[in-house]
Amino acid sequence: MSICPLCRALVIFLIALWGLPCGYAASLFGLAEDESKWQEQEVSFPELPKNDSWFAFDARSLSAHRFFVDLASLSVGSDGVVRYVLLLEAQGGARNIRFEGMRCSTREWRLYATARSDGTWVKSRNENWEKLRDGVAGRHRVTLFADYFCPGGVIARDAGEVEGALRKGGHPDNHLW
Template sequence: MLSDPNENWKEEEYTLPAAPREAALREFSVSATTPHRFYVDEDSLSVGEDGVVRFVLVVRSAGGATNVTFEGIRCVTGERRLYASGRANGEWSPARNSAWEPIVDNSYDRPRAALAYDYLCDGPAPPRNRAAALKLLKTSQPGFRHLHEGIVR
Protein backbone atom coordinates (compact mmCIF):
# COMPACT_ATOMS: atom_id res chain seq x y z
CA MET A 1 0.00 0.00 0.00
CA LEU A 2 1.22 3.48 -0.83
CA SER A 3 1.18 6.12 1.86
CA ASP A 4 -1.68 8.59 1.77
CA PRO A 5 -0.39 12.13 1.19
CA ASN A 6 -3.63 13.55 2.58
CA GLU A 7 -4.06 12.40 6.17
CA ASN A 8 -7.37 14.33 6.33
CA TRP A 9 -8.85 12.46 3.34
CA LYS A 10 -12.52 11.62 3.70
CA GLU A 11 -14.50 9.44 1.35
CA GLU A 12 -17.48 11.17 -0.23
CA GLU A 13 -20.99 9.78 -0.28
CA TYR A 14 -21.82 7.45 -3.15
CA THR A 15 -24.97 5.90 -4.51
CA LEU A 16 -25.38 2.35 -5.73
CA PRO A 17 -25.65 2.30 -9.52
CA ALA A 18 -28.31 0.69 -11.64
CA ALA A 19 -27.80 -2.96 -12.52
CA PRO A 20 -25.33 -3.31 -15.40
CA ARG A 21 -26.62 -3.33 -18.97
CA GLU A 22 -25.11 -5.86 -21.36
CA ALA A 23 -24.57 -3.12 -23.98
CA ALA A 24 -22.50 -1.07 -21.51
CA LEU A 25 -20.06 -3.83 -20.55
CA ARG A 26 -16.46 -3.15 -21.60
CA GLU A 27 -14.26 -6.24 -21.53
CA PHE A 28 -10.71 -5.88 -20.25
CA SER A 29 -7.79 -8.27 -20.15
CA VAL A 30 -6.54 -9.62 -16.84
CA SER A 31 -4.37 -12.61 -17.74
CA ALA A 32 -3.91 -14.83 -20.74
CA THR A 33 -4.15 -17.86 -18.48
CA THR A 34 -7.49 -17.19 -16.75
CA PRO A 35 -10.60 -18.85 -18.18
CA HIS A 36 -12.79 -16.03 -16.80
CA ARG A 37 -13.91 -12.94 -18.68
CA PHE A 38 -13.90 -9.53 -16.98
CA TYR A 39 -15.99 -6.45 -17.71
CA VAL A 40 -16.51 -2.94 -16.36
CA ASP A 41 -19.99 -1.48 -16.71
CA GLU A 42 -19.23 1.82 -18.48
CA ASP A 43 -22.49 3.34 -17.22
CA SER A 44 -21.28 2.95 -13.62
CA LEU A 45 -17.71 4.22 -14.07
CA SER A 46 -17.07 7.44 -12.13
CA VAL A 47 -14.25 9.42 -10.55
CA GLY A 48 -15.24 11.16 -7.34
CA GLU A 49 -13.96 14.45 -5.97
CA ASP A 50 -12.33 12.22 -3.33
CA GLY A 51 -10.19 10.58 -6.05
CA VAL A 52 -11.97 7.22 -5.86
CA VAL A 53 -12.65 5.45 -9.14
CA ARG A 54 -15.96 3.58 -8.71
CA PHE A 55 -17.32 0.95 -11.08
CA VAL A 56 -19.36 -2.21 -11.46
CA LEU A 57 -17.18 -5.26 -12.11
CA VAL A 58 -18.73 -8.23 -13.90
CA VAL A 59 -16.86 -11.56 -13.88
CA ARG A 60 -18.07 -14.47 -16.01
CA SER A 61 -16.62 -17.91 -15.45
CA ALA A 62 -15.98 -20.39 -18.25
CA GLY A 63 -18.85 -22.43 -16.79
CA GLY A 64 -21.31 -19.56 -17.20
CA ALA A 65 -21.53 -18.24 -13.63
CA THR A 66 -21.66 -14.45 -13.30
CA ASN A 67 -20.47 -12.37 -10.36
CA VAL A 68 -21.38 -8.66 -10.15
CA THR A 69 -19.86 -6.24 -7.65
CA PHE A 70 -19.77 -2.47 -7.09
CA GLU A 71 -16.25 -1.44 -6.12
CA GLY A 72 -13.86 1.45 -5.71
CA ILE A 73 -10.13 1.95 -6.25
CA ARG A 74 -7.93 4.61 -4.61
CA CYS A 75 -4.99 5.03 -6.97
CA VAL A 76 -3.09 7.21 -4.49
CA THR A 77 -2.92 4.43 -1.90
CA GLY A 78 -3.22 1.31 -4.07
CA GLU A 79 -6.35 0.20 -2.23
CA ARG A 80 -9.72 -1.24 -3.19
CA ARG A 81 -13.10 -1.34 -1.53
CA LEU A 82 -16.06 -3.63 -2.14
CA TYR A 83 -19.31 -1.71 -1.63
CA ALA A 84 -21.94 -4.25 -2.70
CA SER A 85 -22.64 -7.47 -4.57
CA GLY A 86 -25.24 -7.69 -7.29
CA ARG A 87 -28.16 -10.08 -7.15
CA ALA A 88 -29.79 -11.81 -10.10
CA ASN A 89 -32.85 -9.55 -9.80
CA GLY A 90 -30.70 -6.41 -10.28
CA GLU A 91 -30.70 -5.35 -6.63
CA TRP A 92 -27.60 -4.77 -4.52
CA SER A 93 -26.59 -6.46 -1.29
CA PRO A 94 -24.23 -4.30 0.82
CA ALA A 95 -20.85 -5.92 1.47
CA ARG A 96 -20.33 -7.32 4.96
CA ASN A 97 -16.70 -6.21 4.97
CA SER A 98 -16.46 -2.92 3.12
CA ALA A 99 -13.14 -1.63 4.45
CA TRP A 100 -10.38 -0.27 2.25
CA GLU A 101 -7.80 -3.00 1.64
CA PRO A 102 -4.50 -3.09 -0.27
CA ILE A 103 -4.71 -4.39 -3.82
CA VAL A 104 -2.74 -7.62 -3.84
CA ASP A 105 -1.93 -9.39 -7.09
CA ASN A 106 -3.49 -12.74 -6.22
CA SER A 107 -6.18 -14.67 -8.05
CA TYR A 108 -9.04 -12.82 -6.30
CA ASP A 109 -7.58 -9.32 -6.72
CA ARG A 110 -6.06 -9.82 -10.18
CA PRO A 111 -8.90 -7.96 -12.00
CA ARG A 112 -8.59 -5.07 -9.53
CA ALA A 113 -4.81 -5.01 -9.94
CA ALA A 114 -5.24 -4.96 -13.73
CA LEU A 115 -7.75 -2.11 -13.52
CA ALA A 116 -5.58 -0.11 -11.11
CA TYR A 117 -2.19 -0.68 -12.68
CA ASP A 118 -2.91 -1.31 -16.37
CA TYR A 119 -6.07 0.65 -17.11
CA LEU A 120 -7.26 3.36 -14.75
CA CYS A 121 -4.48 4.72 -12.54
CA ASP A 122 -1.43 6.64 -13.71
CA GLY A 123 0.82 5.53 -10.88
CA PRO A 124 -0.72 7.11 -7.79
CA ALA A 125 -2.89 9.51 -9.82
CA PRO A 126 -6.54 8.75 -10.58
CA PRO A 127 -8.07 9.75 -13.92
CA ARG A 128 -9.12 13.43 -14.04
CA ASN A 129 -12.78 12.62 -14.58
CA ARG A 130 -15.23 10.07 -15.97
CA ALA A 131 -14.39 10.89 -19.60
CA ALA A 132 -10.67 10.33 -18.94
CA ALA A 133 -11.43 7.05 -17.12
CA LEU A 134 -13.54 5.81 -20.06
CA LYS A 135 -10.79 6.74 -22.51
CA LEU A 136 -8.18 4.87 -20.45
CA LEU A 137 -10.42 1.81 -20.18
CA LYS A 138 -10.95 1.79 -23.96
CA THR A 139 -7.37 2.47 -25.06
CA SER A 140 -5.00 1.02 -22.44
CA GLN A 141 -3.00 -2.09 -23.17
CA PRO A 142 -2.56 -4.55 -20.31
CA GLY A 143 0.96 -4.84 -18.98
CA PHE A 144 2.26 -1.83 -20.95
CA ARG A 145 2.38 0.62 -18.05
CA HIS A 146 4.08 -1.91 -15.81
CA LEU A 147 6.79 -2.58 -18.35
CA HIS A 148 7.19 1.10 -19.17
CA GLU A 149 7.35 2.28 -15.56
CA GLY A 150 9.31 -0.70 -14.27
CA ILE A 151 6.55 -1.60 -11.83
CA VAL A 152 6.65 -5.23 -10.80
CA ARG A 153 3.50 -6.92 -9.56
Protein backbone atom coordinates in the same frame (compact mmCIF):
# COMPACT_ATOMS: atom_id res chain seq x y z
CA MET B 1 34.18 22.05 -15.40
CA SER B 2 33.53 20.04 -12.25
CA ILE B 3 30.31 19.68 -10.30
CA CYS B 4 30.16 19.73 -6.53
CA PRO B 5 29.53 16.34 -4.87
CA LEU B 6 26.25 17.52 -3.32
CA CYS B 7 24.95 18.77 -6.68
CA ARG B 8 25.97 15.51 -8.33
CA ALA B 9 24.13 13.49 -5.66
CA LEU B 10 21.05 15.67 -6.14
CA VAL B 11 21.10 15.15 -9.90
CA ILE B 12 21.44 11.37 -9.48
CA PHE B 13 18.60 11.39 -6.94
CA LEU B 14 16.33 13.37 -9.30
CA ILE B 15 17.13 11.07 -12.21
CA ALA B 16 16.28 8.06 -10.04
CA LEU B 17 13.04 9.72 -8.95
CA TRP B 18 12.10 10.35 -12.56
CA GLY B 19 11.66 6.60 -13.04
CA LEU B 20 9.32 6.23 -10.07
CA PRO B 21 5.56 6.56 -10.38
CA CYS B 22 4.36 10.04 -9.42
CA GLY B 23 2.54 8.75 -6.34
CA TYR B 24 5.82 7.50 -4.89
CA ALA B 25 7.63 10.76 -5.61
CA ALA B 26 4.82 12.75 -4.00
CA SER B 27 4.93 10.62 -0.87
CA LEU B 28 8.71 11.00 -0.62
CA PHE B 29 8.36 14.78 -0.55
CA GLY B 30 5.36 14.79 1.78
CA LEU B 31 2.97 15.84 -0.99
CA ALA B 32 0.74 12.79 -0.75
CA GLU B 33 -2.73 13.22 0.71
CA ASP B 34 -2.97 13.31 4.50
CA GLU B 35 -4.72 10.07 5.47
CA SER B 36 -5.97 11.48 8.77
CA LYS B 37 -7.94 14.16 6.90
CA TRP B 38 -9.29 11.93 4.10
CA GLN B 39 -13.08 11.64 4.02
CA GLU B 40 -14.91 9.30 1.67
CA GLN B 41 -17.80 10.94 -0.12
CA GLU B 42 -21.28 9.50 0.24
CA VAL B 43 -21.81 6.69 -2.24
CA SER B 44 -25.05 5.77 -3.95
CA PHE B 45 -25.36 2.54 -5.87
CA PRO B 46 -25.65 2.83 -9.66
CA GLU B 47 -28.34 1.17 -11.70
CA LEU B 48 -27.49 -2.37 -12.68
CA PRO B 49 -26.02 -2.36 -16.19
CA LYS B 50 -27.84 -3.59 -19.25
CA ASN B 51 -26.34 -6.55 -21.09
CA ASP B 52 -25.01 -4.37 -23.92
CA SER B 53 -23.12 -1.87 -21.73
CA TRP B 54 -20.28 -4.15 -20.61
CA PHE B 55 -16.76 -3.49 -21.86
CA ALA B 56 -14.34 -6.45 -21.77
CA PHE B 57 -10.74 -5.83 -20.68
CA ASP B 58 -7.65 -8.01 -20.64
CA ALA B 59 -6.98 -8.70 -16.96
CA ARG B 60 -3.70 -10.50 -17.67
CA SER B 61 -5.04 -13.21 -15.40
CA LEU B 62 -4.16 -16.87 -15.37
CA SER B 63 -7.76 -17.77 -14.55
CA ALA B 64 -10.31 -18.67 -17.20
CA HIS B 65 -12.62 -15.89 -16.00
CA ARG B 66 -13.53 -13.02 -18.27
CA PHE B 67 -13.70 -9.49 -16.87
CA PHE B 68 -15.90 -6.56 -17.87
CA VAL B 69 -16.47 -3.00 -16.65
CA ASP B 70 -19.73 -1.10 -17.10
CA LEU B 71 -18.60 2.13 -18.77
CA ALA B 72 -21.73 3.99 -17.65
CA SER B 73 -20.89 3.31 -14.00
CA LEU B 74 -17.35 4.76 -14.12
CA SER B 75 -16.76 7.78 -11.90
CA VAL B 76 -13.77 9.58 -10.47
CA GLY B 77 -14.86 11.09 -7.16
CA SER B 78 -13.66 14.29 -5.52
CA ASP B 79 -12.46 12.00 -2.70
CA GLY B 80 -9.92 10.36 -5.02
CA VAL B 81 -11.83 7.12 -5.55
CA VAL B 82 -12.53 5.53 -8.93
CA ARG B 83 -15.87 3.72 -8.71
CA TYR B 84 -17.06 1.11 -11.18
CA VAL B 85 -19.29 -1.91 -11.68
CA LEU B 86 -17.33 -5.07 -12.45
CA LEU B 87 -18.57 -8.29 -14.03
CA LEU B 88 -16.64 -11.52 -13.48
CA GLU B 89 -17.80 -14.27 -15.80
CA ALA B 90 -16.64 -17.81 -15.11
CA GLN B 91 -15.80 -20.23 -17.89
CA GLY B 92 -19.05 -22.12 -17.21
CA GLY B 93 -21.13 -18.94 -17.56
CA ALA B 94 -21.69 -18.03 -13.89
CA ARG B 95 -21.71 -14.24 -13.43
CA ASN B 96 -20.77 -12.12 -10.44
CA ILE B 97 -21.55 -8.39 -10.59
CA ARG B 98 -19.91 -6.12 -8.03
CA PHE B 99 -19.83 -2.39 -7.33
CA GLU B 100 -16.30 -1.49 -6.21
CA GLY B 101 -14.03 1.49 -5.57
CA MET B 102 -10.29 1.95 -5.92
CA ARG B 103 -7.99 4.50 -4.24
CA CYS B 104 -4.91 5.24 -6.32
CA SER B 105 -3.09 7.13 -3.56
CA THR B 106 -3.12 4.15 -1.20
CA ARG B 107 -3.28 1.26 -3.71
CA GLU B 108 -6.47 -0.03 -2.08
CA TRP B 109 -9.89 -1.25 -3.18
CA ARG B 110 -13.18 -1.97 -1.52
CA LEU B 111 -16.43 -3.72 -2.28
CA TYR B 112 -19.56 -1.58 -1.91
CA ALA B 113 -22.19 -4.09 -3.06
CA THR B 114 -22.91 -7.31 -4.95
CA ALA B 115 -25.79 -7.70 -7.38
CA ARG B 116 -28.60 -10.19 -6.81
CA SER B 117 -30.30 -12.08 -9.61
CA ASP B 118 -33.48 -10.03 -9.01
CA GLY B 119 -31.67 -6.84 -10.09
CA THR B 120 -31.03 -5.33 -6.67
CA TRP B 121 -27.83 -4.59 -4.78
CA VAL B 122 -26.77 -6.19 -1.50
CA LYS B 123 -24.62 -3.80 0.49
CA SER B 124 -21.30 -5.24 1.61
CA ARG B 125 -20.96 -5.77 5.35
CA ASN B 126 -17.23 -5.12 5.10
CA GLU B 127 -16.49 -1.41 4.77
CA ASN B 128 -12.72 -1.81 4.99
CA TRP B 129 -10.29 -0.84 2.29
CA GLU B 130 -8.05 -3.73 1.21
CA LYS B 131 -4.53 -3.52 -0.24
CA LEU B 132 -4.25 -4.55 -3.88
CA ARG B 133 -2.66 -7.99 -4.19
CA ASP B 134 -1.14 -9.35 -7.36
CA GLY B 135 -2.21 -12.96 -7.67
CA VAL B 136 -4.76 -15.05 -9.51
CA ALA B 137 -7.65 -13.78 -7.37
CA GLY B 138 -6.70 -10.09 -7.55
CA ARG B 139 -4.91 -9.73 -10.87
CA HIS B 140 -7.89 -8.02 -12.53
CA ARG B 141 -7.78 -5.22 -9.92
CA VAL B 142 -4.04 -4.76 -10.31
CA THR B 143 -4.59 -4.47 -14.06
CA LEU B 144 -7.39 -1.91 -13.59
CA PHE B 145 -5.14 0.05 -11.22
CA ALA B 146 -1.99 0.07 -13.36
CA ASP B 147 -3.39 0.16 -16.89
CA TYR B 148 -6.59 2.17 -16.63
CA PHE B 149 -7.47 3.92 -13.34
CA CYS B 150 -4.15 4.99 -11.83
CA PRO B 151 -1.40 5.34 -14.44
CA GLY B 152 1.89 5.88 -12.64
CA GLY B 153 0.03 5.60 -9.32
CA VAL B 154 -1.89 8.83 -9.99
CA ILE B 155 -5.67 8.88 -10.34
CA ALA B 156 -7.15 9.53 -13.78
CA ARG B 157 -8.65 13.00 -14.27
CA ASP B 158 -12.17 11.81 -15.02
CA ALA B 159 -14.31 8.93 -16.22
CA GLY B 160 -13.66 9.90 -19.85
CA GLU B 161 -9.93 9.36 -19.39
CA VAL B 162 -10.56 5.92 -17.86
CA GLU B 163 -12.96 4.97 -20.65
CA GLY B 164 -10.44 6.09 -23.27
CA ALA B 165 -7.71 3.99 -21.65
CA LEU B 166 -10.03 0.95 -21.58
CA ARG B 167 -10.92 1.40 -25.25
CA LYS B 168 -7.23 1.75 -26.21
CA GLY B 169 -6.18 -1.29 -24.16
CA GLY B 170 -4.16 0.75 -21.67
CA HIS B 171 -3.27 4.24 -20.54
CA PRO B 172 -0.51 6.04 -22.49
CA ASP B 173 1.08 7.18 -19.18
CA ASN B 174 1.16 3.65 -17.77
CA HIS B 175 4.08 2.65 -15.55
CA LEU B 176 4.67 -0.68 -13.92
CA TRP B 177 3.18 -0.81 -10.47
